[in-house]
Amino acid sequence: MAALEARESELESFRGEARDWLAKNFPPSLKDVDVAMQVTGGWKPTGDAKLWAERMGAKGWGTPTWPKQYGGGGLSKEQARVLLQEMGRIGARSPIGGMGVMMFGPTLLEYGNEEQKSQHIPKIVTGEIRxxxxxxxxxxxxxxxxxxxxxxxxxxxxxxxxxxxxxxxxxxxxxxxxxxxxxxxxxxxxxxxxxxxxxxxxxxxxxxxxxxxxxxxxxxxxxxxxxxxxxxxxxxxxxxxxxKRLLQFERAGLGGGGGSQGRMEGRSLEQMAKDYVGTDERGRLADTDLRGRVTQHLMEARAFTLTLQRAQAESKSNQGPSAATSIMKNAGAKVAQDRAELTLEIMGHQGMGWEGDAFTPEEIVAARTWLGGKAVTIYGGSSEIQNNIIAKRILGLLDHQ
Amino acid sequence: MAVLTEEQTMLRDAAKSWVAEKSPVTALRKVRDSGADHAFDPAAWREIAEMGWAGILIPENYGGSGLGYLTLGLVLEETGRTLTASPLLSTAVATSALLLAGNDTQKETWLPKFAEGKAIGTIAVDEGAHHAPEKISLKATKDGSGYKLSGKKSFVADGSAADLIVVAARTGGKPGDANGVTLFLVPGNAAGLTREKLKTVDSRGHANLAFKDVSVGADAVLGSVDQGGAVLESILDRARAAIAAEMLGAAAQSFDVTLDYLKTRVQFGQVIGTFQALQHRAAKMFTDLELTRSCVEAALNAIDKNANDVAALCSLAKAHASDTWHLVSNEMVQMHGGIGMTDAHDAGLYLKRARVAEAAFGGASYHRDRYARLMGY
Structure with missing residues (x-):
């Protein structure tokens, strides 16, 4: 009990340290800006983004749990969680991202030799090499x-x-x-x-x-x-x-797709449906069939989010990796694709725009998101492959080949 | 599986081993085939009470352990696995009603008896073929200082065995009105109350109740007169989350039994579990079960924490558990083939209980509609 309290107070003092450092180093102009996405998209950071990337890179906090000797943050999992909470509190996103951070770095730390780790890890930490x-x-x-x-x-x-x-x-x-x-x-x-x-x-x-x-x-x-x-x-x-080890890191990263899409900025799906389709005298969506399917989707999205939270809680509590993890990619992909299809259907003809002034930017994004999202059930191991993996590794069914 | 305390883990493990030793599916067959009085084995109910499960929701000062809904859910999940027939869930719902709206005298009268298994409780809400708490029409008219109840209640779980029935009645307004609903505590042996035992597919104890000028005193009112609608919803939400936990356990067991069969049944010279068409259907069931578990545990947890989205989460849990068990119970029969159609195999028992549990306290479509209403569209 005393040990637990000591750890708690240590964590709280780290929280203070993180909060101070972020206050001094995070450029407020970048609040809620997804800098890392722009960097992996081929954009060389300038101005505040460059500054933020340099500071986070030097501190190693874009890769908080990686070892200090290679430039990582050297933080414990608990400390990294506190850091993320503090960043979330002020709308700071990590400027260090991409495949190096998500998949390759963790794999090289496990399997690379000393020279390879010393050569490559520090440059992933600073975002210098893509x-x-x-x-x-x-x-x-x-x-x-x-x-x-x-x-x-x-x-x-x-x-x-x-x-x-x-x-x-x-x-x-x-x-x-x-x-x-x-x-x-x-x-x-x-x-x-x-x-x-x-x-x-x-x-x-x-x-x-x-x-x-x-x-x-x-x-x-x-x-x-x-x-x-x-x-x-x-x-x-x-x-x-x-x-294969690298693919595990990849799939863990892809899992959240459905959940994060469910929390997209802008109008909620139900609000969008009200605006495009209208409501009856009791405030219900006028199209009862659509209302049913919107509801089914939103409940499924909620179930998925709850499962992400449960898996996180379970893995934190040293029960070992949660069995729920294996379903994340397929379940998340379904939520994301259903959402895109429903959005298009709600927008009707206005959801069919490719470009031009006849369509709002939101409408064009909906169409492009719908099309781009078809890849989610194909990349990173298609849904069929995920089902094979569940059948073989989790359920213990024999290989069908 | 939710992160459990040591106490919860012990209780769950105890439930697992009791169910395996004392209440396998054959126990339900015995109850069914022997025509037990109230469709459960009184000896099993005594043991359940002795192990303290009937008192899980009941505070210590009334003789229970006060461990809460997530803990109750763990036990119901295990008893659900073997389709254990007992009035545990019904009594827990009546307990919830007393905890949410009962005065000290009412609690002192009933809760210690519930905790000891010396009394059985239930709730009587629906009056027609579907769950519809908003359509209550059973009339309670003022009679001196008390009330007279007249009308019908249908498909009351453990209705014939119950010593205490929480009855939702109309003291004002008309069916469909939000106000005018009052809850009453009615003894099972009240004069003027006729209980008709039903023979149902799940072989469990359900009854239709007819009230003819059933007299109750003013002290039988649970909560406030005409204002029972809101608390009734809270009670029902606890019932929904609890039965969803039972359904989760039963669905998980339906799946486990089916998965075993896929690993042993040989056709075309190979185990049928090597067929990809069956593997992917198994993966889909596993996925749905994992999602359902998250919903059920979140709902039970929300009740324990008195969170502000209890209603939405309970509808989510009930709808999800219903859809998942619906699928798994059908696949259980289909994947077992001919043997799954025989009475000797357990698949049929799971299928039958699944549909009854799906309809109890509102089916999937009821709860999707309710979820949408709660979210304002």
């Missing part, structure tokens, strides 16, 4: 282990040839973490995890235009690309394990 993910290939999507991009052993280096697809942000990235084939005779055991400098000769990046009109993804071509041997992470042909 990473992209070389995983999927045209013939290796859900069946990722069928990947064919070849890395041939040439003594002091690998010679890489092949094509990656859906490499988000490859056009801005400085480095790529990449799964390559180092043994053609074995499937999973013939894959290695390598780090490739995107400035190496022989790399070509092309944008892919999506149905939403956006181009967040690229195709990346490798032609006789020389990759030094020291850029191999983990053992040769041992990349599948590392690659």
């Amino acid at each position: 990473w992209c993910q070389g995983y999927s290939e045209p013939n290796a999507g859900s069946d990722l282990a069928a990947l064919q991009t070849r890395a041939e052993d040439k003594g002091d280096h690998f010679l890489v040839n092949g094509q990656k697809i859906w490499t988000s942000g490859a056009q801005y990235a400085d480095w790529c973490f990449c799964l390559v084939r180092t043994d053609k005779t074995r499937k999973h055991e013939g894959i290695s995890f390598v780090l490739i400098d995107m400035r190496t000769p022989g790399i070509e990046v092309r944008l892919i235009k999506l149905i939403s009109g956006n181009s967040p993804f690229c195709e990346t071509f490798f032609t006789d690309v020389k990759v030094p041997k020291e850029n191999l992470v983990g053992p040769l042909n041992g990349g599948w394990t590392i690659g």
Whole structure:
């Protein structure tokens, strides 16, 4: 009991420290501005954003729980939570983000050697280096282990040839973490995890235009690309394990999608429905069928949010990872897609705008969000793959193959 | 699973082992096939009371443990797993009514007896085929210092066994009016009260009640006259969250039994659980169960914490538990194939109890409509 109290008071003194530091260092002009999104979108920060990124990077608080020796914040989980609470209180968003922070950094900290960690982690901490993910290939999507991009052993280096697809942000990235084939005779055991400098000769990046009109993804071509041997992470042909670990970090990050969309700024879905469709004399949505489906969706969104909170509480209490975690991606994706479809339906013809003054910006965003959101059930392991994972790993059903 | 205290964990584990030893599904079959008086085993009810479960909601000064709704939910989840027939839930609802609106005398009269299992309580609200607390028409007319009750109540859980019935009656206004509802404490053996036992698909004790000039004193009024509507909703919300916990346990068990079958049944030379068409349906059920658990625990927790969104969360929990068990009970029969259609297999028992529990205190569509109303659209 005394130990618990001591920890509580330690946490409270950290809260004071965090609050003071944020008050001195967070530029108020950035209140509620999602700086990290802009940085990963290829935008080089200037002015206050640059200042904020430099300060947070130097303090290591964009990656609060990472070890101090690599520039991380060195905070405990509890302290990191306090820091996030304090940032949330004043509307401060972390300016340090992207794939390096969310997926690659945690993986490298587990599997990288000392040189690799010292070389790469500090630059992720400061947001100086941007990473992209070389995983999927045209013939290796859900069946990722069928990947064919070849890395041939040439003594002091690998010679890489092949094509990656859906490499988000490859056009801005400085480095790529990449799964390559180092043994053609074995499937999973013939894959290695390598780090490739995107400035190496022989790399070509092309944008892919999506149905939403956006181009967040690229195709990346490798032609006789020389990759030094020291850029191999983990053992040769041992990349599948590392690659899967990284996917766990990725899926944990993707999970919240539905929840955060449910809390989008602006009008609530029910208010939007009232405005576009109207209400009856008792204040209910005039279209009873739509009212039923809006309600079903909002209740499902609430159930999802409650599940996120429950999983968080369970993992905090040392019960181990919650079984609920495995359902997050599919459940969150459904909430996000249902919301987008309902929004479009509520807006009627006005939801069909592509561009132009006949439509409000909110209406155009609705259409683009609806289209872009179709990717949620495809990327990061499609819904079908997620169901396979639940069936096999959680329910203990045998592999259907 | 919610983060539990040591006390809660112990109670849940005790419930798990009691249910496994003393109240497996065969106990329900025995109750059904023996034609037990009130569709439960009195010996099992005595044991439930001796273990203190009937007193979980009741404060210590009235002989209970005062542990609250989340704790009650843990026990109901376990008894739900084996479809244990007992008046635990009905009595907990009557307990809730007394705790929310009872005066000291009323509490002193009933709560110690409930805690000891010496009395059974229930609530009588609905009068027709559907849950509709706003349509109450059973009349209570002033008679000297007391009242005379006349009218009907339908599908009252444990209605034939109950020693105390919390009756929602109309003392003013007309059906549909918010004001004019009053709650009364009516003894089960009151003169003029006829109780008709119902034979229902779930083999549990339900009764239709007919009130013909049933006389009660002024001291039978629970809460205030004409103003019972709001407290009735609070009582019903506790009933909804509690039955949702029972349904969560039963649905989880329906799923577990089905999953076992998928792992053992062989067709086409392989275990049927290797078929992807079945795997994805199993994954969907698992997903729904996890979401339902979050809703049920959140509702019970909100009641314990006296949060301001109890009503919405209880509607969410009841609707979600109803939809999930509806799906899982159907899949249980379907995935078992022919054997699932036989009376010898348990699937049918789960299917039958599922529909009764879904309709109790409002089905999924009732609660979706209510949720929308609470949210103002």
